[in-house]
Amino acid sequence: MEKEKWALVTGASGGIGSAISLKLAEAGYHLYLHYWRGEVEIQKLAEACREYGAAAVPIKADLEIVEEIGGLISSLSRKPDVLINNAGITHYGLFTETPIIDLERLYRVNVRAPFLLAQGCAPYMIRQQYGRIINISSIWGVTGASCEVLYSMTKGALLSFTKALAKELAPSQVTVNAVVPGAIEGKLLRNQFNDEELKLIASEIPMGRLGEPEEIASLVAYLLQPDAKYITGQVISPNGGWYT
Incomplete structure (x- = not known):
């Protein structure tokens, strides 16, 4: 009998997180669905995952708080075979006007939380x-973005983390990769830009x-397949040819 496969998806209530979770449920994974504020969305997602026959366990935790990350890991009745570090927060504004409180928030969620979650699951x-x-990063972690210096910095740190951890875990046959989306349809973009601005962004993409969240999810699902077992330490960017 084939062993059950479990995956932990952080930020599962968001657009990309939901798409990844559904794709993994369809592929036969049972799921721990992390969320913070999306109570309604996570319950709907859990029900949708269960329609594929997956166990779906919502887990609420504030990834800014070390103790809550520890509580999340401790609450897992069975440690996951797969960790998807998808949760993240963004920041838009002039570098010279960026308050230290935002620097600390983005570091805690975008850098420290993935580190601690991986540390808790890797053994x-x-x-x-x-x-x-x-690790789900961002195109800005590769290229940098004006007025998103803080966000770019933290997402870039996630890429260095990916490459270093991949080397350390490779002898144990554990792969570590980064998926680096370009401009993806969803709340994250629409909270920052209006329709006209989004049309302008789309016009710059070849x-x-x-992109669609499902296109990111498909890449994540591929990286979990046996055929991808030799792929590790890679930064793969589905971005429609925007940056190559």
């Missing part, structure tokens, strides 16, 4: 000589459109 993966860690 199980090492013991079983199998595991997958995927494919002429924004």
Whole structure:
């Protein structure tokens, strides 16, 4: 009998997180669905995942708080084979006017939380000589963005973390990769830009459109397949040819 596969998806109530969770449920994974404020969205997502026959366990935790991250890890009745570090927060504004409180918030959620979650899940993966860690970064972590200096900095740190951790865990047959989306349709973009601004962004992308969350989820699902077991330490950017 094939062993059950479990995955932990952070920020599962968001657009990309939901798409990843549904794709993994369809692929036969049972799911720990982390969220912070999206109570209604997470319950709907859990029900949708269960329609695929997956166990779906919502877990609420504030990733800004070390103790809550520890509580999240401790609450997992069975440690996950797969960790998707998807949760993140953004910041838009002039570098010279960025308050230290925002610097601390983005560091805690975008950098420290993925580190601690991986640290909490990796021992199980090492013991079983199998595991997958995927960090969801951003195109700005590669190229940088004006007026998103803080966000770019933290997402860039996530890429360095990915490459270093991949080397350390490779002897244990645990892969670590980063998926780096370009401009993806959803609340994150629409909270920052109006329709006209989004049309302008889309016009700059060679494919002429924004990406869809499901397209990110498909790449994540591929990286979990046996065919991808030799892929590790990579930064893969689905962005429609925007940046190459």
